[in-house]
Amino acid sequence: MKIQSNSEYCLGCGLCRIYCAAAHDGYNGSVIRAFKKGTPQARAGLIEHQQQSWINTCRHCQDAPCINACITGALQKNNEGIVFIDGQRCVGCLTCVMVCPFGHIQPSLDFSRAVKCDLCRDLAEAPVCVSHCPNGALRLIEEV
């Protein structure tokens, strides 16, 4: 499973990142609360290049360099193919950040741990970036 970003229809509005940030770190999807009171962090980057834009998010690689490089075993793949970080195990060494060829994994704002897209695996619905993309530029595709 991974999110496919179609630059043909990506508007570069960045709503994906806003809803992503509000969906994680305990903000429970409340955009206003997250941005007014907290320090929300999106799990996806927005890239704009030569009139095109797309989101840079995790490919949930089959042979993921981050899992391979993780020094604590915090990075894992679950049986749905989602690459995620076990927050209990992560010590924030950022080795995964160093080896992700897409620059997708990022340090948390206080640099104490790494954060990455987990395809909103704790939520019942589709990843929030997909469900909130106003132009259908993001899709969750099943193949790995």
Next chain:
Amino acid sequence: MSLSMLTPAFTVERNQDRCIGCGVCVKQCGNSVHHKDEDGFMWVIDKNCVGCHRCAVLCPTQALAIKEFPAALRPNSYWSTSSLREIYAQAETGGVLLTGMGNPRPFRSYFDHLLLNASQVTNPSIDPLREPMELGTYLGSQVSSLGEREKPLLKLDMPIMFSAMSYGAVSLNVQKSLARAAREKGTFWNTGEGGLHSDLQEYAASTIVQVASGRFGVNPDYLNQAAAVEIKIGQGAKPGIGGHLPGEKVSADVARTRMIPAWSDAISPAPHHDVYSIEDLAQLIETLKVATNFEKPISVKVAAVHNISAIASGMVRAGADIVAIDGFRGATGAAPMRIRDNIGIPIEIAIAQVDQRMRDEGIRDQASLVAAGGIRNSADVVKILALGADAVYIGTAALIALGCHLCHTCFTGRCNWGIATTEAQLSKRLNPELGAVRAANLLQAWEHEIKEMMGGMGINAVDSLRGNRLMLKGIGLEQHELDLLGITAAGY
């Protein structure tokens, strides 16, 4: 000019308790209303706002409200605020006022003065969920004399088609959306006068192609791959005048599709220069029939004007298989405001009159009648069918389904919804995959509603609704209006 007397039309109110400074509004506004400083300060230029609501709809915290600018001029029921604004604008520019979409003025809408019937006791109503209900209809000439080959017909699964909107006036993604929806729902979309883009050839069997006064994109393949050919004489938003697509909108892609040089003005003359009479029209119709080997129904589209019934009668006699009439609420990508707002007649009256005239003359079955211009919902569809139309064209409603907020600034080419634009950065805002779903959903919803209304009337086929004016009663209408519509007042 140093001083502009134009106050803003709208004001953008930002609720600071909600605004998170994300800047989505800044990025989405193509009119430079929203701004964000390096330090995160957000500010607006109200004057630039056209009221398209793109920012308000996309704002993730609903922090934006677009309101009418509170320019409280001294109340004057004759010199309205807008009439002052129009004069200020003209005094500044010296130009014709341009506008887009349909006539917004508060003329009487006859649809809103018509009521439908329903069965009670004396005849049974029909539950469309339990019993078959036929919305399929055929457009074209239903008469063929003995020995003559059968006339070509257009089969519609529901009596609703998408109006002509040309590539150039609307984005290719609009056409893709409508074409897909039309194919899926078994109906037709119309190229407008801008030719058929190569990306849309796969939808040719669901396409009606237009031949307009500019003859843009017309060639034998264009005509022959389509389901039907429509000669465009006029349109409801600007009867009597031609079209002018400015050179800067004629991108390489538009140029290829229209078969004209890129970046040159695309001028559609006011009349067809080979059609100055009914006889000339007959020749053009015959030419197109020959060019398509008599396999395509030929439609002729005109604006609803004063002597529409005589004109329509002539069109039928000239060989038109379909007579499409566009009422004065019909929309456009660009028209002089005075033309749009002051010319033409209501579609309800035009259809009632034309249907009656064709019946009186015994030519009703020689051609089908398609009503266009200002059909807002399924009840409007049912009413116009009962007044005599075989089917309707919807344009504005289809665009609204795709996101249009009727800001009336299509002519600027800077449509924030990616609809009335050919600019790549804007037209990508309409993903045709989503657009097709929305347009198809609209058709499906109306289809259900039409079946409900028909069932209520005890009618199980759209054929039995057509021209069935007994199903209509007028309310709040004068006698002469009831007479024109061919109906009686509620209570009779």
Next chain:
Amino acid sequence: MKYLIIGSCIAAAGAVEGIRSIDPEGEITVIDGEQRGCYSRPLISYYLTGRRTSSQLDYRPADFFAQQRVRIIPGRAASIDVICKQVLLQDGTGLEYDRLLLATGASPVIPPIPGITQSWVNTFYTWQDAEEISAQTAAKGTAVVLGSGLIGLKAAEALHHMGMKVVMVEKQSHILPRLLSPRSAAAVGGHLQRHGLKVVTGHEVVAVGNHEVAVDDGSSIAADLLIIAVGTRPNQDLAREAGLQTDRGIIVDCHLRTSDPHIWAAGDVIESRHIVRGTDEVMALLPLAHREGFIAGLNMAGSRTRYPGGIFLNAVHILGMHIITAGDPETTGSILRWQEGERCLELTMQGQNLHRYIAINIPGISGPLTALIERQVKIPESEWFKFLRNPAIANLPAAYWAEVRRWQDDGSLRCG
């Protein structure tokens, strides 16, 4: 099929995963020399600072080996009989194998300094080291750390956290000599000093007395604890004695097989190909150890997967400073720099190829840079100049994004 693995840490875990991804049946035996299961060496510094308890050093969940149906034999391998395909343990037990993996890792180098084998002198390499140090630091005195490589630095940080006064002695002219350029080392050195760590560079310890360390400039430092962290050396005696080809580390082919067709080797114990330098190096790095282990495991189970090699790469955080560097530590190309306060990025170019980067306090950008070095994508300096105006992922040169698209299109992306 009988698989035998000597060593139970990173490369071993990778190998078990590799074997099991192909062969769910085969019998796997792991010789656990430290009798501590599969734990992650780097976590011992977190153990000292208290961020990890001793039970939280595991690299894989506690039931990992059981889950993978692996038999664990505590003990140390004493020799390999390559003819009979048998490994003898120190207690005399013999273990037969069809396929053997040497995942014996490395051991700290003990420099030949007089007096170095005293009880208050420790290495910082195993969980036992960590527990011993932890027991000794109750005194809260002065600790001297010999060597300022990654391990020395992590030890120094941990001891500092525990309240000890720390002095680092580095023979080379700057700290983290294998990782940093002199200029970036100065920035890191300054950061350490500001936190109260003392750094002595360009000097050697010549003798160790009783709670006293003598430096080559004639001075001496009184200390309660001395940590040796001057480098590591592959544990390759077993291999050498069994007649396998070795050099600075065990020599393997591109399928990670040793000179004996039934024996593979992976992890810190081998020499492997440095992609950028084109030479064989001992690269004692955890990401490489796991990957090599995994590929060796695949190949032991019958696959013929190539191991392309790796590059040096390190992510170190010390007292709130994040240092990430990758590439060829000895590169001599032209240096492009960006600096803003405590954050700096240094790129070393050989023509259009990026050969090394050093990112201090700007970790987010590092992943793509690593990828560009590994794949030797050509990007002209002028593009890098533009990027360095505001180094962020979104501003990476267009060639990078074209490359990403290419990886996706042609499937050359090793990660799918």
